[in-house]
Amino acid sequence: MKIKIQRDENLVEYETGLESATLLEVLIDIKHHSDKSLAFSSGCRSSVCGSCSMRVNDVEVLACSYKVQNGDVITPLNNMPVVRDLVVDMEKAYSFNKKAKAWLSTLSSGVALDGSDEKANELQSDCILCGSCYSACPVYAVNGEFIGPFSLTRAWKYVSDKRENTEQEKLGELQQDGIWDCTLCNNCTVVCPQNISSKADIEKLRMKSAQYGFMDPNFSSFGGGFGFDGSPSF
Amino acid sequence: MNNRCDVLVIGAGGAGLTAALHAKESGADVMVLTKEYPTRSQTCMAQGGMNAALGNAGEDSVEDHIANTLKSAQGEADEEAIRFMCSEAPNAVEWLDSIGVCFSRTKDAKIAQRTLGGASAPRACYAQDYTGLKILHTIYDRCLEADIEMRNEKYLLGLLKDKKGSVCGAEVLDIHSGEVEIYEANAVILASGGYSRIYDKNSTNSTASTGDGIAVAARAGAKLIDMEFVQFHPTGLKNSSILISESARGEGGHLLNSKGERFTNELAPRDVLSRAINNAIQKGEDVFLDIRHLGETLIDEGLPQERKLAKLYENVDPVHEIIPIRPVAHYTMGGIEVDHKSASSVQGLFACGECANHRVHGANRLGGNSLLEIVVFGKEAGKNAALYAKEHTENREQISTLTDIQKIKEYENSLDFYVKKEELGNLFYKNVGIVRTKEQLKEALDAVKEIKANVHKYGVSDKSKEYNTNFVEFLEFLNTLDVCEAVVSGALGREVSCGAHYIV
Numbered sequence: 001m002k003i004k005i006q007r008d009e010n011l012v013e014y015e016t017g018l019e020s021a022t023l024l025e026v027l028i029d030i031k032h033h034s035d036k037s038l039a040f041s042s043g044c045r046s047s048v049c050g051s052c053s054m055r056v057n058d059v060e061v062l063a064c065s066y067k068v069q070n071g072d073v074i075t076p077l078n079n080m081p082v083v084r085d086l087v088v089d090m091e092k093a094y095s096f097n098k099k100a101k102a103w104l105s106t107l108s109s110g111v112a113l114d115g116s117d118e119k120a121n122e123l124q125s126d127c128i129l130c131g132s133c134y135s136a137c138p139v140y141a142v143n144g145e146f147i148g149p150f151s152l153t154r155a156w157k158y159v160s161d162k163r164e165n166t167e168q169e170k171l172g173e174l175q176q177d178g179i180w181d182c183t184l185c186n187n188c189t190v191v192c193p194q195n196i197s198s199k200a201d202i203e204k205l206r207m208k209s210a211q212y213g214f215m216d217p218n219f220s221s222f223g224g225g226f227g228f229d230g231s232p233s234f
Numbered sequence: 235m236n237n238r239c240d241v242l243v244i245g246a247g248g249a250g251l252t253a254a255l256h257a258k259e260s261g262a263d264v265m266v267l268t269k270e271y272p273t274r275s276q277t278c279m280a281q282g283g284m285n286a287a288l289g290n291a292g293e294d295s296v297e298d299h300i301a302n303t304l305k306s307a308q309g310e311a312d313e314e315a316i317r318f319m320c321s322e323a324p325n326a327v328e329w330l331d332s333i334g335v336c337f338s339r340t341k342d343a344k345i346a347q348r349t350l351g352g353a354s355a356p357r358a359c360y361a362q363d364y365t366g367l368k369i370l371h372t373i374y375d376r377c378l379e380a381d382i383e384m385r386n387e388k389y390l391l392g393l394l395k396d397k398k399g400s401v402c403g404a405e406v407l408d409i410h411s412g413e414v415e416i417y418e419a420n421a422v423i424l425a426s427g428g429y430s431r432i433y434d435k436n437s438t439n440s441t442a443s444t445g446d447g448i449a450v451a452a453r454a455g456a457k458l459i460d461m462e463f464v465q466f467h468p469t470g471l472k473n474s475s476i477l478i479s480e481s482a483r484g485e486g487g488h489l490l491n492s493k494g495e496r497f498t499n500e501l502a503p504r505d506v507l508s509r510a511i512n513n514a515i516q517k518g519e520d521v522f523l524d525i526r527h528l529g530e531t532l533i534d535e536g537l538p539q540e541r542k543l544a545k546l547y548e549n550v551d552p553v554h555e556i557i558p559i560r561p562v563a564h565y566t567m568g569g570i571e572v573d574h575k576s577a578s579s580v581q582g583l584f585a586c587g588e589c590a591n592h593r594v595h596g597a598n599r600l601g602g603n604s605l606l607e608i609v610v611f612g613k614e615a616g617k618n619a620a621l622y623a624k625e626h627t628e629n630r631e632q633i634s635t636l637t638d639i640q641k642i643k644e645y646e647n648s649l650d651f652y653v654k655k656e657e658l659g660n661l662f663y664k665n666v667g668i669v670r671t672k673e674q675l676k677e678a679l680d681a682v683k684e685i686k687a688n689v690h691k692y693g694v695s696d697k698s699k700e701y702n703t704n705f706v707e708f709l710e711f712l713n714t715l716d717v718c719e720a721v722v723s724g725a726l727g728r729e730v731s732c733g734a735h736y737i738v
């Protein structure tokens with residue numbers, strides 16, 4: 001079986017004797033037996049650490065949960081600086097969790113939560129921060145300050161948490177370069193290895209924001225985008 | 235870039251991040267270094283749960299939790315430390331609940347609990363089967379809130395000491411740039427994880443569990459204890475060693491031999507069960523985990539990861555088929571000796587998590603006690619290191635010799651360390667594994683010594699500077715050699731079987 005791996009500007013072809021193997025197993029096989037200089041990240045091998053996200057034939061996958069096919073083309077994640085081969089710098093994407101203040105602001109113990117409270121953000125808390133969603137996001141591709149998919153999902157996790165009492169304040173953090181910038185294209189949902197839909201979470205954040213009186217800035221500029229005095233309105 | 239802080243934490247798993255939070259809360263200026271990114275550590279892989287005698291799903295008591303833990307530890311634990319951990323457990327769970335961990339719930343809106351092996355009551359709190367992941371990520375979010383500085387992809391090379399022999403910082407390799415960096419601190423906390431990957435592919439662990447912190451601590455003079463106690467998890471997938479959680483048995487899963495017969499008590503402690511399975515395999519049997527009778531609904535509700543992993547790695551669907559398994563290295567009880575304040579035998583050096591040995595697991599850890607340990611002792615390590623740092627603020631002259639990474643990088647490349655790493659892992663699985671003999675142990679020790687004597691021939695072929703994973707993996711290999719020697723020496727020194735150390 002042959003696959004191609006992007007290294008610098010070039011696609012380099014490698015051959016592996018492994019059959020019915022995960023991409024991570026194949027990458028390790030290549031590194032150990034044919035090219036020790038190949039760089040990629042990995043960790044748990046069981047889809048929970050988020051280290052081995054990359055792209056196969058232009059689609060984001062976790063290398064540890066993708067079965068390799070002959071002719072596959074492996075490239076690093078998009079929208080992040082490539083450090084070496086399949087390794088990207090994820091610092092920027094990670095920084096949005098802080099920008100979004102994705103944490104519980106109200107700390108209280110012993111709040112009674114039932115099954116439906118648990119289900120409210122169970123899926124959102126499955127996120128492994130692999131960054132596939134940032135790689136697939138067309139908004140993040142053009143706006144590097146966009147609080148992207150996993151951070152918005154994380155924000156919704158806490159906003160929707162019954163233990164949180166400062167919803168409005170938390171939503172306020174997400175208005176600029178946040179929920180209204182999303183085009184709802186759904187790419188993030190399609191590539192998420194944990195079946196999380198950041199798009200759906202963003203829609204929920206928009207509804208909740210509207211309840212608190214936040215407005216979609218695109219509506220306020222509807223009809224030309226200039227105020228009465230001719231200056232651009234934002 | 236400022237590389238100075240009061241408390242330097244090495245490792246960003248559950249223990250390290252908990253320690254960082256509490257050190258900061260105690261007033262210390264804290265920095266966290268990790269060789270990966272935070273949230274990618276071993277903690278995220280813990281599935282089964284976290285023990286606390288809450289009694290939410292059946293009668294339970296702290297005393298029973300203590301008794302179960304002591305029994306499993308086979309007399310090799312510190313009763314006072316266990317008493318502290320088990321008594322603190324309800325507070326630890328309450329803290330996690332208060333910061334937003336998405337625990338599974340009972341019908342009456344309490345935290346749900348289930349029974350894991352060796353427990354007399356349903357005691358493990360869980361968050362679906364992502365308990366470790368959800369705890370780790372929530373603690374990480376707290377660290378962001380507390381504005382704790384975390385620096386990623388820094389690989390620990392050594393600890394710095396002053397004239398008095400106290401630890402006063404660390405030297406690390408910045409993986410990106412390939413440069414060595416010095417970090418100065420009044421106190422250092424190691425939270426760098428265990429060493430199950432000395433068994434290479436015969437382990438459930440992340441490829442990162444190479445015992446770096448333990449090897450570095452030992453080189454700095456810290457005492458290691460009970461290194462021979464390695465827990466083999468009864469149910470790793472046969473071919474890939476991927477973990478099938480104990481919760482599969484907790485929910486009622488059966489173990490079957492080739493004839494399809496049950497042959498052991500599935501809820502016995504892990505060491506007992508691993509030996510029973512190993513025994514069957516030695517007799518030529520194949521062993522399987524059977525959860526078909528639990529039904530698709532329960533499997534998808536309670537064990538979704540197990541189903542996904544069995545399909546992916548073993549090509550079997552547990553709803554309809556039995557899962558081939560074997561015991562593989564899973565958790566290492568041994569580690570850096572620490573006292574009740576999480577302080578090691580070297581001044582200024584603290585440790586928590588799997589790299590530390592608080593003597594709460596003894597010769598065999600109970601499922602659900604490791605997530606508990608990282609939260610309870612992570613807090614203690616953080617608090618005590620902060621206190622120590624406050625009392626030792628003087629600027630100290632470092633006298634340690636730095637690691638000559640250039641020299642290591644220039645080792646000749648006539649032998650392949652990847653091949654040797656795999657060979658050694660297989661030899662350790664066979665000789666320093668579930669059942670050991672003195673002859674086997676000696677053979678393993680000789681093998682380690684021989685590699686060490688020729689280590690300069692195993693050098694890297696990639697001599698590049700930036701993001702050289704070949705080189706980082708070689709440095710990990712060097713650390714595993716030190717750890718291997720400590721494990722097999724410990725095993726040779728313990729002539730009587732005890733818990734996970736079973737000698738015939």
